[in-house]
Amino acid sequence: MGLSELGQCIEHYVAESSKYRLFPYISGDEKYSELDSIAEVISENTPTVRWEREVRVAGRVMALRIHGALAFADLVNEGYRIQLYLTKDALKESYDWFTDNVRRGDILWAKGKLFRTRRGELSINVSQYSLLAKSLIALQHTWIGIEDPELRYRKRYLDLVLNKESFEVLKARFNILKEIRLRMYQQGFYEADTPIIQPIYGGAAANPFKTFVNAFSEEWYLRIAPELYLKRLLVGGFNKVFEVAKVFRNEDIDVTHHPEFTMMEAYIAYANYEDMMELAEELIHSIAVKLVGSSIIRYPIDIEKCGRGVIDEMDDDVVAELLEYTLWSYSGFRKKQGVSKSDLDEFKKDPVGYLYKAVGEPRLYVELDLKPPYPKVKLLELLKEHLGIDPDTAPDEHLIKLLEEKQVVLKGGYSRDIALVKLFEHYIEKSLVKPVFVIDYPKGSSPLAKPHRADPRLVERFELFIGGMEIANGYTEQNNPYEQYIAFRDQEERRRLGDVEAQEADYDFVEALCVGMPPAGGIGIGVDRLIMLFTGKTSIKEVMPFPMVKKRFK
RNA sequence: GGGCCCGUAGCUCAGCCUGGUAGAGCGGCGGGCUUUUAACCCGUAGGUCCCGGGUUCAAAUCCCGGCGGGCCCGCCA
Numbered sequence: 001m002g003l004s005e006l007g008q009c010i011e012h013y014v015a016e017s018s019k020y021r022l023f024p025y026i027s028g029d030e031k032y033s034e035l036d037s038i039a040e041v042i043s044e045n046t047p048t049v050r051w052e053r054e055v056r057v058a059g060r061v062m063a064l065r066i067h068g069a070l071a072f073a074d075l076v077n078e079g080y081r082i083q084l085y086l087t088k089d090a091l092k093e094s095y096d097w098f099t100d101n102v103r104r105g106d107i108l109w110a111k112g113k114l115f116r117t118r119r120g121e122l123s124i125n126v127s128q129y130s131l132l133a134k135s136l137i138a139l140q141h142t143w144i145g146i147e148d149p150e151l152r153y154r155k156r157y158l159d160l161v162l163n164k165e166s167f168e169v170l171k172a173r174f175n176i177l178k179e180i181r182l183r184m185y186q187q188g189f190y191e192a193d194t195p196i197i198q199p200i201y202g203g204a205a206a207n208p209f210k211t212f213v214n215a216f217s218e219e220w221y222l223r224i225a226p227e228l229y230l231k232r233l234l235v236g237g238f239n240k241v242f243e244v245a246k247v248f249r250n251e252d253i254d255v256t257h258h259p260e261f262t263m264m265e266a267y268i269a270y271a272n273y274e275d276m277m278e279l280a281e282e283l284i285h286s287i288a289v290k291l292v293g294s295s296i297i298r299y300p301i302d303i304e305k306c307g308r309g310v311i312d313e314m315d316d317d318v319v320a321e322l323l324e325y326t327l328w329s330y331s332g333f334r335k336k337q338g339v340s341k342s343d344l345d346e347f348k349k350d351p352v353g354y355l356y357k358a359v360g361e362p363r364l365y366v367e368l369d370l371k372p373p374y375p376k377v378k379l380l381e382l383l384k385e386h387l388g389i390d391p392d393t394a395p396d397e398h399l400i401k402l403l404e405e406k407q408v409v410l411k412g413g414y415s416r417d418i419a420l421v422k423l424f425e426h427y428i429e430k431s432l433v434k435p436v437f438v439i440d441y442p443k444g445s446s447p448l449a450k451p452h453r454a455d456p457r458l459v460e461r462f463e464l465f466i467g468g469m470e471i472a473n474g475y476t477e478q479n480n481p482y483e484q485y486i487a488f489r490d491q492e493e494r495r496r497l498g499d500v501e502a503q504e505a506d507y508d509f510v511e512a513l514c515v516g517m518p519p520a521g522g523i524g525i526g527v528d529r530l531i532m533l534f535t536g537k538t539s540i541k542e543v544m545p546f547p548m549v550k551k552r553f554k
Numbered sequence: 555g556g557g558c559c560c561g562u563a564g565c566u567c568a569g570c571c572u573g574g575u576a577g578a579g580c581g582g583c584g585g586g587c588u589u590u591u592a593a594c595c596c597g598u599a600g601g602u603c604c605c606g607g608g609u610u611c612a613a614a615u616c617c618c619g620g621c622g623g624g625c626c627c628g629c630c631a
Contacts, residue, residue, distance in 0.1 A: 063591070063592085063593095065589095065590045065591060065593050065594090066587085066590095066593090067587055067588055067589080067590065067593080067594085068586075068587040068588060069587085069588050070587090070588035070589070070590085071588090071590090072589080072590050072591065072593085074591075083590090083591075085589080085590095087588065088588080089588085103582095104581085117589050117590075117591095118589045118590090119589070119590075119591080121589090121590090121591075123589090137564080138564060138565095138581060138582055139564090139565095139581085140564075140565050140566090140580080140581065141565085141580060141581065141592070142592090143580090143592050144565055144566055144579090144580060144581080144592090145565080145566085146565060146566085147565085147566070148560095148561090148565090148566090148623080148624095149623065149624060150561090150622070150623045150624080151565090151623095153623090162565090204631090205630085205631055206630070206631095207630085249630075251629080251630045252628095252629070252630065254625095254626095254629095254630085255625085255626095256630095257630060361625085406628090407627085407628060407629095408628085408629090409628090409629085410631095411629095415631095417631095418631060421631060422631075425631080441631095444631095445631055446631080447631095499631090501629095501630075501631075502631090503631095539624095539625095549622090549623085550621095550622070550623090
C-alpha cells in the first residue's frame with residue numbers, strides 16, 4: 001500500500017463512519033471475560049460450554065456465504081474457526097444490516113445456540129451480533145493467501161490473518177518460549193534481566209550495533225551476548241540464573257542468521273559442562289513432548305550439504321515413507337501420492353537430483369529422535385574420522401590447504417586452534433543431522449571457557465548440533481582471573497592484527513573474577529533455530545514475528 | 555563481496571523466448587438466491603507492466619544501469 005492507498009483507506013473510513021460506528025467500544029457480553037473460546041466450543045462437551053446454553057464468541061469473519069435470506073459466516077479466533085448461521089427469520093431487519101455491511105475481515109461478536117447443519121457442521125444459530133471492528137481493506141480469500149515473501153514479512157499482520165501456517169508457526173514460537181521459561185522456573189532458576197545497552201560488548205565474537213548515550217556523551221553498544229553480566233551475577237551470589245535474551249549482531253542475514261535474535265543463556269554455579277549438556281537435552285526433549293507429544297520430530301534436511309549417509313542408514317520402507325511425506329509437504333499437504341519401487345530406486349540412485357526435480361530443493365524430511373541422552377563426540381576425533389587429520393601431527397600447511405579449498409580466510413593471522421575449528425565447521429558440521437554433542441575444543445578457539453581437566457591444550461566446551469545446525473554452545477566457565485586476563489590479551493592482539501570479530505577485553509569482568517566466581521557451567525541456546533526445528537522451517541525469518549526488511553513504505 | 559532467479563490489477567499468476575490493442579482466476583462493487591463451506595448465477599469497475607536510460611516506426615517484451623526481494627556461495631570462531 002502506498003501513501004495514496006492509505007489515503008483511500010482513511011477516506012473510506014470517513015465515508016463509512018457517517019453511516020454507523022465502525023469501531024465501537026465494547027461492554028457487557030462482548031467483553032473478553034464473557035466470551036466462550038471457539039477452541040473449546042468446537043472441541044465440544046467441555047466443562048465451560050454446554051449445549052443447552054447460548055455461546056458467545058468473537059473473531060474475524062474470514063468467509064461469507066450469503067444465500068438470500070440465509071447466510072453463513074466463518075468466524076476465526078486464534079486459529080480456530082466456527083461457522084455462524086444467520087437467517088432473516090431470526091434476525092429480522094438486523095439480518096439485512098448484516099448482508100449490507102458485514103464483509104470479510106470484519107471483527108464480529110455473536111451469540112446463539114449451537115446446532116448442526118444438514119451437512120453436519122457445528123454452527124451457531126445467531127440470535128444477536130454486533131460489529132466490533134471494521135476491516136477497511138478488502139482481504140484475500142485464505143485459500144489464495146499471500147505468498148510473496150517480501151509482502152509477508154513487511155505486512156506480517158496480513159500474513160498472520162491470511163496464512164494459517166504463519167499463525168501456527170508463531171503460536172509454536174510463543175509456546176516454546178513459554179515452555180522454556182516454565183522448565184527453567186521449575187528447576188529453580190532465577191530469570192535475570194541484564195543490560196541490553198553495554199559499554200563494552202563481550203561474551204561472543206561479533207560486530208556490535210553502536211549507540212550513543214547522551215547522559216554520558218559516550219558510545220555504547222547493543223549486547224552481542226548477556227554472558228559476562230550473567231556471570232557477574234554468579235560472582236554476586238546467585239546459583240542458577242537464565243535469561244531469554246534478545247541479542248544483536250551487526251552482520252549479514254541468511255537462512256540461519258538474523259541481526260536481532262533470541263538466545264537463552266543459563267548458568268549454574270558448582271556445575272560443569274556435563275551438567276549443561278544434560279540441561280540442554282532435557283529441555284529440548286521436554287519441549288518436544290509438550291509441543292508434538294513425542295520425542296520424534298521431522299525436519300527437511302539438505303541432502304546436498306549433509307551427504308547421503310542419512311539415507312543409506314535407513315531401511316527402504318522408511319525412506320519411501322519419508323520421501324512420500326516430503327512430496328506431500330512440498331505440495332502444501334494437498335496431493336498425497338504413493339512412492340513406487342521404481343521411484344524409490346531412482347531416488348536412491350541420485351537423491352539430490354531427484355529432489356531438485358521433484359520439490360525444487362535438495363531437502364528430504366528425516367526423523368530426529370530428541371530423546372536423551374545424545375551421543376558425545378570429541379571434536380578432534382571427528383577431524384580424524386572425516387578428514388584424516390591427526391591434530392597432533394598434521395602439518396599446518398595441510399590445514400591451510402584444506403581451508404583454502406573452502407575459501408576460508410583466517411582474519412587476525414593463522415592460529416592452529418582456530419583453523420581446526422574452522423575445518424570442523426566447513427567440512428563436518430552440516431552432516432551432523434541427529435542430535436550430537438561435539439565436545440572438547442582447542443583452547444585458542446574459546447577465550448571464555450575453562451581448560452580441560454585432562455588435557456590443557458583443550459577447553460571444556462561443547463556445541464549441540466541437530467539437523468546440521470548449531471543449536472547450543474556451552475562451557476565449563478573460565479573462573480580463573482589470571483587465565484581470563486591472558487585470554488583477553490590474546491583476543492586484543494588478534495583485533496590488532498585485523499580480526500574485527502575477536503572479543504573485546506572486559507577488564508571489569510576480570511576484576512569480578514578476582515572477587516571469586518564459583519566453578520560454573522554455562523550454555524547458550526539459539527532459540528530461533530530451535531523453533532525452526534520444531535516447525536520444520538528452513539529460514540530463520542519464518543520463525544520470527546517481525547523479521548527485518550529494508551525501510552520502505554509500500 | 556560473488557552467482558542464479560523474481561518484480562504485470564488488491565491477491566495468485568499468464569503474456570516476455572519470437573517487439574505490434576494490457577489478460578485470466580480469485581477478491582471488490584451492484585443485483586439474485588433459505589443448509590452453504592474455494593457456495594452458486596448475472597452484471598461491472600479496477601493497471602506508473604518496480605524505477606531510470608538506450609535500441610526501434612513501435613518496448614511489459616530486447617539491451618544497459620539502479621531499487622526491492624528470494625535462494626546459493628563466502629563471511630558470521
